[in-house]
Amino acid sequence: MSHAKVIFFILTPKKEKENYGLIIIGPKEENELTMNFSRLCEAEPEKSCTFAALIINNTIMEKKTLKAIFVNGSPRKNKNTALMLESAMRGAEAAGAQMELIHLYDIDFRGCKSCFACKLKNSKCNGVCALKDDLRPVLERCREADVIVLGSPVYYSYPTGELRSFMERLCFPVGTYMYENGKHICLRDKVIPTAMIFTMNCPEPYMRQIGYPPILEENTKVMADIFGYSETLYACNTYQFNDYSRYDFNLFSEEDKRKYRDEHFPTDLQNAYELGRRLVEKAHEA
Numbered sequence: 001m002s003h004a005k006v007i008f009f010i011l012t013p014k015k016e017k018e019n020y021g022l023i024i025i026g027p028k029e030e031n032e033l034t035m036n037f038s039r040l041c042e043a044e045p046e047k048s049c050t051f052a053a054l055i056i057n058n059t060i061m062e063k064k065t066l067k068a069i070f071v072n073g074s075p076r077k078n079k080n081t082a083l084m085l086e087s088a089m090r091g092a093e094a095a096g097a098q099m100e101l102i103h104l105y106d107i108d109f110r111g112c113k114s115c116f117a118c119k120l121k122n123s124k125c126n127g128v129c130a131l132k133d134d135l136r137p138v139l140e141r142c143r144e145a146d147v148i149v150l151g152s153p154v155y156y157s158y159p160t161g162e163l164r165s166f167m168e169r170l171c172f173p174v175g176t177y178m179y180e181n182g183k184h185i186c187l188r189d190k191v192i193p194t195a196m197i198f199t200m201n202c203p204e205p206y207m208r209q210i211g212y213p214p215i216l217e218e219n220t221k222v223m224a225d226i227f228g229y230s231e232t233l234y235a236c237n238t239y240q241f242n243d244y245s246r247y248d249f250n251l252f253s254e255e256d257k258r259k260y261r262d263e264h265f266p267t268d269l270q271n272a273y274e275l276g277r278r279l280v281e282k283a284h285e286a
């Protein structure tokens with residue numbers, strides 16, 4: 001009886017587009033299969049980093065494009081948080097992911113209601129949020145995501161209430177009250193690289209001085225515990241209004257704000273781009 005040969009390939013993008021790498025998980029033989037697959041990828045170098053293929057007996061059975069979900073926890077759809085997320089999306093796209101941007105304030109939903117249906121023994125809801133509202137399809141898509149990035153403005157030292165409500169619904173069903181060999185059991189079959197992006201009015205030295213990072217990074221810790229990996233990215237001293245002359249303020253100067261935005265925000269956006277790319281590359285390895 002002949003055995004089907006199963007090889008799983010993942011192509012990971014390197015720094016230069018034309019210079020991509022091939023990782024073979026499974027039998028390490030250089031045979032016709034690997035040659036065929038390399039040729040396929042050479043024919044489509046732009047897409048090569050998106051390929052993860054299951055090859056059985058010389059036939060490509062399945063090609064997988066990684067999915068990355070970006071969640072905007074700001075009520076504003078085209079301001080600082082959204083711009084950071086969009087830049088992260090461009091990075092994820094460059095690494096070959098399919099992207100979706102979700103504006104939480106467009107969705108009619110509440111936080112966890114503590115029904116514990118997601119923890120019920122032998123229930124089809126086990127591991128899944130049972131609440132039936134407009135967040136349900138979004139959570140469904142998050143369960144299929146390979147990368148998740150959450151963005152939020154800082155409101156009184158915390159993420160927005162909407163983002164926190166979303167996290168309750170996203171994380172609690174995946175986490176369990178069970179430990180095995182000292183490890184928290186989470187209901188996912190692989191590591192999902194995640195990140196939290198925070199934007200805030202505070203300049204960076206001041207936000208460190210008043211202790212924002214330990215507060216905000218509690219959220220990153222939750223994401224890391226539940227999904228296996230998480231990072232934090234900050235954009236500080238953000239430019240808040242289109243026209244500062246219309247608003248009351250004397251805590252800062254519009255000129256300083258504009259100067260900071262022009263000089264530093266492009267770097268924040270670049271950091272977001274790199275983050276998006278890095279997470280997708282990590283997901284290819286996961």
Ligand SMILES: Cc1cc2nc3c(=O)[nH]c(=O)nc-3n(C[C@H](O)[C@H](O)[C@H](O)COP(=O)(O)O)c2cc1C
Pocket residue numbers: 074075076079080081082152153154155156157158199200201202238239240
């Ligand atoms: C209700 C509210 C509370 C805020 N609280 C803080 C705060 O505690 N610290 C801070 O640095 N900025 C605070 N900000 C400013 C926002 O975090 C900042 O402008 C952010 O970049 C806005 O994001 P957006 O442009 O995506 O809406 C607050 C803004 C609002 C509307």
